[in-house]
Amino acid sequence: xxxxxxxxTLALDKAGLAARCWVDxxxxxxxEHGAVLHGGYGxxxxxxxxxxxxxxxxxxxxxxxxxxxxxxAGAPVFAPLDGQVHSLQRNDNAKDYGPTLxxxxxxxxxxxxxxxxxxxxxxxxxxLQPGGRVKRGQEIARLGDSSVNGGWAPHLxxxxxxxxxxxxxxxxxxxxxxxxxxxxxxxxxxxxxxxLAV
Numbered sequence: 001x002x003x004x005x006x007x008x009t010l011a012l013d014k015a016g017l018a019a020r021c022w023v024d025x026x027x028x029x030x031x032e033h034g035a036v037l038h039g040g041y042g043x044x045x046x047x048x049x050x051x052x053x054x055x056x057x058x059x060x061x062x063x064x065x066x067x068x069x070x071x072x073a074g075a076p077v078f079a080p081l082d083g084q085v086h087s088l089q090r091n092d093n094a095k096d097y098g099p100t101l102x103x104x105x106x107x108x109x110x111x112x113x114x115x116x117x118x119x120x121x122x123x124x125x126x127x128l129q130p131g132g133r134v135k136r137g138q139e140i141a142r143l144g145d146s147s148v149n150g151g152w153a154p155h156l157x158x159x160x161x162x163x164x165x166x167x168x169x170x171x172x173x174x175x176x177x178x179x180x181x182x183x184x185x186x187x188x189x190x191x192x193x194x195x196l197a198v
Contacts, residue, residue, distance in 0.1 A: 097118030
């Protein structure tokens with residue numbers, strides 16, 4: 001996304017929320033003055049309070065596996081690499097991804113990985129098709145607003161997966177703290193793919 005830089009971070013752990021005097025991420029919040037903020041990879045989030053993250057009798061899923069990039073609804077999303085559309089899906093549960101795109105990338109022969117783009121505008125579901133090719137730098141989607149993106153402030157959930165585990169159109173974006181080692185290995189830090197320091 002245009003305007004993304006290393007210094008523009010937003011923490012949504014307990015300390016980050018407290019620093020902004022928030023108890024949750026406001027649904028209508030966007031960065032001031034057209035800024036683009038990012039954060040969250042490997043962060044223990046204090047904002048996951050719905051049943052989708054906290055099933056009764058199970059350890060809560062609060063550890064974030066992707067990078068969130070906050071900008072105004074309608075901001076363009078560009079492919080960081082050449083790839084192929086693996087799958088698209090509207091994930092409409094409360095606090096889910098909303099419209100979601102997953103791309104498949106082949107870095108070299110026999111080295112395939114995937115990138116997930118969540119909380120998008122639903123127009124992408126009409127413009128891209130599974131199997132379609134995308135080029136590095138191509139606009140692939142736009143950010144959705146809270147009425148279509150799963151009920152969140154406008155942002156992109158960007159995640160790398162080394163294996164899709166047989167899934168299509170969806171993939172866990174958070175895990176429980178006790179499973180962090182396994183999931184963070186499967187979903188490595190995506191910052192370097194978009195030019196941010198790791």
